[in-house]
Amino acid sequence: MVNTDHGLKFIGETTKLNEIEEDLMSFFNQGQSASFPELDKYLSNKGYGRPHILKTTNFSPLVCVDKTKGRRHYVYSLVGHRAAAQDDDLGIDTYEIYLRRLRKLLEAGTDETIEKIARREQRILQEWLFKGKTHENCAVCGLEFSVNTLVAAHKKPRSDCNDAERLDPYIVMPVCLMGCDYLYENIYVYIEGTEIKRGLSFLNASSESSFIEKLVGRTVDSKWLLGNQSYFRSPNKVLQRTSR
The missing domain is CATH 1.10.10 (Arc Repressor Mutant, subunit A)
Known part of the structure; x- marks a missing residue:
């Protein structure tokens, strides 16, 4: 379900x-x-x-x-x-199509070995977010970018995902390469509920802190919040990362 x-x-x-x-x-x-x-x-x-x-x-x-x-x-x-009409507006039918495509990867596993280990599901996840689009909004800062400036970012590290999570289209969201991807991946910002929260602190980095301050408190578009809320890293995990 x-x-x-x-x-x-x-x-x-x-x-x-x-x-x-x-x-x-x-x-x-x-x-x-x-x-x-x-x-x-x-x-x-x-x-x-x-x-x-x-x-x-x-x-x-x-x-x-x-x-x-x-x-x-x-x-x-x-x-x-x-x-049916409401579901089409929400992209639920499209979600089901991509979910089934991703689940089929279980037959062969989600990793394949070429010259290096590749993420076999990544192409499908990128299609899910960007197919037919020239521009999309970054889930973190909310600004519109060319799809070439966005990545299909995992809401939680792919290495921490089980197979069901790896193969859920809702595990990814578009995040810009203009800074948000770095900040989110390294937990300088995280998503809690519907808002962007401050995570780890930069030491002696006023420019970075100023940039983050503009993000903190921003409401994330509801379409990027779909899926299991456990996909988003909690403040507890941020604290655990800080204590290492």
């Missing part, structure tokens, strides 16, 4: 539909939603009994039941149909 602003979305492997589920899909393909009497009549005419109909319509992962208008006014629809 992936958690979106509109609820949980299933992104696992699907199984074959049974006969009544196929008939239910056929019914909804003729319209976006229906009342229970409409569904009951349609499925009854197909020869299904009431217990079977109730189970399929009220306790199925395929069906969304909108109960906001009261018991006698439930509205039934296929899961995903009503939120």
